[in-house]
Structures are given as C-alpha cells and as structure tokens.
Amino acid sequence: MDIRPSPAQQMLTSTARAFLKEHCPPERVQEWVLDARGFDDALWRRMAELGWPGLLVAPELGGSGGSLLDVALLVEEMGYACLPGPFVTSAVVATSLLTDAGRAEQSQRVLPALATGERIATLALVEDSGSSDPADVALACAVPGRLTGRKLFVKDAHLADQLIVVVRERNELSLLLLPTDRRGISRLPLEAISGEKLFEVVFDGVEITADDRLGAAGCGAVPLAHALAAGALARTAEMVGGAQRILDLVVEHARTRVQGGRPIGGYQAIQHACADLVRDVDTARGLLYLAAWKAAEGQPAESDVAIAKAHAGEACLAVARRGHQIFGAISYCEEHPLHLFHKRIQAAALDYGDAQHHLETVARSIGLV
Amino acid sequence: MDFAFTDDERAFAEDVRRFLRAHPLERFAVEGMDAGYGSGAHSRAFMRALGAQGWLSMGWPRKFGGGERPLFFKLVLLEELALAGAPFGPLAGCWQTADAIIAYGSERLRREVLPAVARGDGTFWQGYSEPGAGSDLLGLKTQARRDGDEYVIRGHKIWSSHAGIATYGLVFARTSQEARRSRGFSMFVVPNGTPGMDIRPITSLTGEVYHYETFLDDVRVPADMRLGPEGEGFVALLNGLDSDRFWGRFYKAPALERTLRQLVEYANTERVRGVPLARDPSVRRRLADAAVDLAALRALFYRAACLMRDEATITYETAVAKVMADETGQKIAQLGMDLLGPWGPLREGSRGARLGGSISHSYLTSLGHTIAGGTAEVLRTTIAVRGLGLPAEPKAEARSRG
Numbered sequence: 001m002d003i004r005p006s007p008a009q010q011m012l013t014s015t016a017r018a019f020l021k022e023h024c025p026p027e028r029v030q031e032w033v034l035d036a037r038g039f040d041d042a043l044w045r046r047m048a049e050l051g052w053p054g055l056l057v058a059p060e061l062g063g064s065g066g067s068l069l070d071v072a073l074l075v076e077e078m079g080y081a082c083l084p085g086p087f088v089t090s091a092v093v094a095t096s097l098l099t100d101a102g103r104a105e106q107s108q109r110v111l112p113a114l115a116t117g118e119r120i121a122t123l124a125l126v127e128d129s130g131s132s133d134p135a136d137v138a139l140a141c142a143v144p145g146r147l148t149g150r151k152l153f154v155k156d157a158h159l160a161d162q163l164i165v166v167v168r169e170r171n172e173l174s175l176l177l178l179p180t181d182r183r184g185i186s187r188l189p190l191e192a193i194s195g196e197k198l199f200e201v202v203f204d205g206v207e208i209t210a211d212d213r214l215g216a217a218g219c220g221a222v223p224l225a226h227a228l229a230a231g232a233l234a235r236t237a238e239m240v241g242g243a244q245r246i247l248d249l250v251v252e253h254a255r256t257r258v259q260g261g262r263p264i265g266g267y268q269a270i271q272h273a274c275a276d277l278v279r280d281v282d283t284a285r286g287l288l289y290l291a292a293w294k295a296a297e298g299q300p301a302e303s304d305v306a307i308a309k310a311h312a313g314e315a316c317l318a319v320a321r322r323g324h325q326i327f328g329a330i331s332y333c334e335e336h337p338l339h340l341f342h343k344r345i346q347a348a349a350l351d352y353g354d355a356q357h358h359l360e361t362v363a364r365s366i367g368l369v
Numbered sequence: 370m371d372f373a374f375t376d377d378e379r380a381f382a383e384d385v386r387r388f389l390r391a392h393p394l395e396r397f398a399v400e401g402m403d404a405g406y407g408s409g410a411h412s413r414a415f416m417r418a419l420g421a422q423g424w425l426s427m428g429w430p431r432k433f434g435g436g437e438r439p440l441f442f443k444l445v446l447l448e449e450l451a452l453a454g455a456p457f458g459p460l461a462g463c464w465q466t467a468d469a470i471i472a473y474g475s476e477r478l479r480r481e482v483l484p485a486v487a488r489g490d491g492t493f494w495q496g497y498s499e500p501g502a503g504s505d506l507l508g509l510k511t512q513a514r515r516d517g518d519e520y521v522i523r524g525h526k527i528w529s530s531h532a533g534i535a536t537y538g539l540v541f542a543r544t545s546q547e548a549r550r551s552r553g554f555s556m557f558v559v560p561n562g563t564p565g566m567d568i569r570p571i572t573s574l575t576g577e578v579y580h581y582e583t584f585l586d587d588v589r590v591p592a593d594m595r596l597g598p599e600g601e602g603f604v605a606l607l608n609g610l611d612s613d614r615f616w617g618r619f620y621k622a623p624a625l626e627r628t629l630r631q632l633v634e635y636a637n638t639e640r641v642r643g644v645p646l647a648r649d650p651s652v653r654r655r656l657a658d659a660a661v662d663l664a665a666l667r668a669l670f671y672r673a674a675c676l677m678r679d680e681a682t683i684t685y686e687t688a689v690a691k692v693m694a695d696e697t698g699q700k701i702a703q704l705g706m707d708l709l710g711p712w713g714p715l716r717e718g719s720r721g722a723r724l725g726g727s728i729s730h731s732y733l734t735s736l737g738h739t740i741a742g743g744t745a746e747v748l749r750t751t752i753a754v755r756g757l758g759l760p761a762e763p764k765a766e767a768r769s770r771g
Contacts, residue, residue: 001371001372001373001374001441001671001674001675002370002371002675003370003372003671003672003675004370004675005370005437006370009370041643069370087687101706106700160742250639251757251758251759254757254759254761255758255759262760262763263759263760265753265757265759265760266759266760266761266762266763267762268746268749268750268762270752270753270759271749271750271753271754271759272746272749272753274752274753274755274757274759275689275692275749275750275756275757276749278685278689278752278756278757279669279689279692279693279752282668282672282689283665283668283669283693284665284671286665286668286669286672287661287664287668288664289370289372290372290664290668293370293371293372294372297373304664306658307661307664310657310661311661311664313663315665333657356654359653359654359657359658359661360653360657362657362660362661363653363654364659365635365660366629366630366656366657366660367630367633367634367637368636368637368647368656368657369644369647369648
C-alpha cells in the first residue's frame, strides 16, 4: 500500500495548481458565472496545449492514455480553482462513451478532435424524473425515425458540437451521437445558482438514422454505467478540491482575523469547527483516491465510487456551510469567493447521482435485501 | 498510489483466518471486560495462543527474538482478529511497550520483560491519569524519589485498564521538580504485586470492571526498571501519543464492520408487518451511511499507517482518525439501539436478548471512547493547532498536545 502519487501524477497536479492559479483566479470565475456564455476560448486552448482534454484518450487517437486516477487528481485541482467549463462532460464522460461504445469510425472521427479541444461533446441523460439513473430514461426513439421529446440539465450544451443522447429503443438503452446543429434540436438555458451552464434540450421531430447510433442498437447500458462512474468520480474530485480550497481560505482567515484581541483561530469554538473541516476533507479525499485507483486498475469499483460520491456530497457541503459560519458576514457578499466554491460543490453533489442515489448502491453492496 | 495488500500480506491474513478456524474463540477463558474498542475482552489464554504463533513478537528485531515482520503484518493481524471478535484486549499495548523497551529500555527490561511479552505472559496497564490530572497530564502528583539503586514511588493512579489482571504497570511519575513543567517526568515498569501497590477495581456503568485505581505507597522499583532516560518521560510520552491513538483505535473500523454486518443481517431477517426492516428507507439509509463512515474511517487509518511505516511526520493524522473512530462508534451503537427497539437495552444473557445483548454493551462502552486516550475536545484542538497551525489558546500549548 502506498498513498503517494507517482512522480508523473505529482507533476500533473503541480502544473495544474500553478496554471490555474494564474489563469483561473476567483475574480475570473465570478465573471464567467455572471456571463451567459461563461467560457474562455483562449483558456480552453491553453488547457488543450497542456493535453488535458486528451488525458483519457488513447495515444493512437491523439491523447495521452491516462487513467481515471490521473483524471481525479487533475479535476481535484480544477475544483480547487473552481474552474468552470465542459471538461468533465466532454473530456471525461463523453470521451469515456466514445471510447467504450463508439464504432471505430466514430472514435476515429470524434476522439482526436475532443483530445485537442477543437470539439466539445456533452451528455443528454436526465429527463423530467430528475434522475441520473439510466433505468429512468423514458425518451423513446425508433431508428430510423424521428426523435421528439426533451432532456434536462444538459451541461454546456451551448458549447458542444456533439450531443450524446440516451434513448430507449425497443425497451433497451441506445446512445445517439448527434451534431448540436441538426434541424429540430434547440437548447434552452436553465439558470442555476452555480453559474454552471445547464440546458433543456428539446428534440422536435429530429431525423435519426442508423448512422447516428453510438455503438450498436440497445447496447448503451454498459458503456453508460462506466461513463457515469467516471463522471461521478470526476465530480467527486471537483468537490474535494473545492472543499480543500474552502479549508485553506478558512484557515487563513482564522489565523489573521482578530477579534477580542487575538486571532479567532485561537478560540476553541473555531478550532474545533476547523478540525471537523479537516476530517471531512481528508475522508472525502481518501475515499476518492481509493475509488479512482480501483477504477484505474480495472477492479470492480461500483460501490467504492458510490461511497466516495455519497460521502463527498455530504462532507464537502458541510465544509462549505461551516466555512460560511467561520467567515461570518463577509462571506455573504458576492465579491467574496466562498459562495462560488459552495455553489459548485452543490452542483457537483447532484451531478451523476446524488447522495441518495449512491447510498442505495451502497445499501445493496452491504447486502441489504 | 497503490491501495492493494501485497501477496505476503494476503497470505498472512489467510494464516490468521486458518488459526481462528482451528482455535474456536469460545474455548478461551476471558478474565477482563470487553471495553468495546474492538480489541475484545482480556484473555490471557488467547494472548498465549497468539504468542505460540510468534505473532506477539513478529515485528521485533531478530536479536530480540522477533520476526522482523513489517508494520502492515500487524495491521493484518489486528483486522482479522477484530473482524472475528477475538479477545485480544492487551495486544496493542504489549506491542507499543515492547517497541519502547527495544528502542530505549535497559538490559534488564529487555532480558526480563520482552520474553514474557512474546509468550503472552507479560501485559501492561497504563498508570498515567490521576484523580487531579486527566486531560492535563502535567498536573500529575505521583513522585518517584531516587534512593540508591532504587526509586521509591508514591502516588495515586486511576482509569488504568485491566490493571488488576495485568502483569506490569507503566507508572508515569515526577522524578525532579525542575522549573520547566514538561521536564522531570520518568516512566517505570512496575511488576504487579510489588509491595506497597494496592490495585482496586472500579465498577463501570456496564456493571463490570474495566478500570482500576492504584495506590502506590512507597513502592520500591529497581532503577533499571525505568523506561528511558530520567526526566525524558514526558517527551517520550508525547511522541508515543501519536502512535498510542493509532494502536488504540486501528481495530475499531473492522470491529464496527462486524457490528454493521450483524445489523444488516438483523434488518434483513426482522420483519415489521411482514416486510423486512431492511426495506424501511430510513433504516436502509442509516445503514448505508454507516458503511460510508466506516470506509472513510478505514481510509484515515491506512493513511496514518502509511505515514508511520514511511516514518513521515505525523502532526494530526492519528488524532483525526481517533476522533472519527470514536464518534462513528457512538453513531453505530445508537443505530443498533434504534434498530433493536425495545430489545436494544436488554443485557447480554438476558432472556430475549437480541444479537447476544451486544448492542446495549457497545452503546454503554462507546460513551467512554471519546474520553479515554485524549478527549475528542483535546484532540480537535490538536488537529487545529498542530495540523492547521492555528494559534494555541493562551498557556494551553502543552494541553493541546495531550
């Protein structure tokens, strides 16, 4: 057993920490939150130059063939900086789907462009049920035929060139790979407190042919489960990074904010609250790394991912709420960065399965009937 | 990163399971209460059986009769024993004391005490706390006065686990009145039964005896039964506390895992209006939450274990693990009481008791865990001050480290 990241992983995280410190300070995050598009093309290109969007893509398709553990470490840094944008949905979830489900022609056509960041893809999964569980997908589609209906909470649909739409085809799950500019597709923004760009995507008689299928008919469930686990891990990493940043901000504040003649961090009420933040951040990170390592090793990791995401969702949100209490009134202001991290954790906690969803997976894994 | 056990570690886990199958636990006489930490009851016979396997001394250097097994073998042994519910109460304390004797003990301690520990005949009680010195150990009053080749110890120790059935006391006493409060303390290994030593049981809220108090009335101890240099006892004690917290709680996660499995089985079989309790959404959620907590706890302990093995600096990592272990234990005990409903409070041995009456026992003993070995409050301060670098409260520096 060894808890230390490899030299290459240390390089990845230290590069990311320095790069994002320079290019993604909280003031910029705040601007992106308030802006309708909320995306910096130049920054995305720089990230692509660092090879980030290609991290999970195979080397022969222009990527670096990294693992989900590498992804977890990188996205943790993105969470630490509160970096917005389509990295998780495009470079992790869509990339995972194209890798696992795509026919050779599809992978060769789309993955190199995703790896270089020239194209962006996103997943359209959730429907009116609000559930991230593929079992709850009801949108039916005959192939060939026309697709009519809608998907909700589709992340960064405004930036995406490609939509991966989960549909029911003769009762089985199929995946469709559609260009976002196809006739009959419209993207209507939902306004979330986090400033994450979410969309209702409406399909109005969209023409679908067999070529639009990502993979074979009715074979979507397995690659989807794999991709959702990757997405859940990445969002967990984002929460861990965000919670670590909150802890760092809180500790700095507790050391320097003087009340009653001494720093508030010298009072046990604050010290004990900070100790709980340490517990929450450290446990969330420990479970993340264990789950990501298992997934990277190709071991069964379903319950580990569920444990990590369920725990981070609750623990990191607790860190955010406690952070507000320790900071006091100043953290109620829009110009203070704490709310950015808090809202991001809130968003990540819901994405790819909320705590309740993952706890049910845990309940089954411990043998509850 | 690599979270796998090595082939050797897995093979050793299988050895331990084989040993447990060959030695049914009900055959071992038990003479001291299970205080719920996960190490089970005090059983001299079981300790001797572990000694016969060579496992009590397996981590020691060969020149002390040890097997030079790496630290992770000890973790494997503790996990397997705790998962089985074995009575290995004194084990971790034996390992820690032996490590101290090997590191800085006298020839006499090495010659007399180590072989007894290796056989399972030597066990220890900790004589640290006093009636006036709980979380603030520096306030202790027990004195050890040098008299020729001996020390003469006088004082009153309390909250010593299994003291009446152990072999040696580790008595912490003041050996000089130097100005600096933290200097001038020494540790002594005092055989039980030494004249002047009066060990009296304290009945706990479970109705059984776990703690003792000891009156030391001019107890004479040879000078070479002092453990470590004179006056350096407190430094050694503080350094030891980080590992004390670790070895005193490592087996709690697997022990709670055992409890959780029992509760899952109970929820699956117990029916309410014909439906298994496991189908109740709140029961389901609380049990799943407990499983998540245990996974998190395990992650904290294995991180601390890797740091200890790699001899990396530990500031707060064992403190945070101990606090979480004890609070998780209380949470799971409460969950068990809630699941069992009116059967929860029934004692072991009572007519109608469910899960052997173990849950009411866990519930009661868990109350002491956030107090013993560093209270949750002291440890949270340790995490904040040593881990995060927050300023210590005025004049509280030494206390925060306890």
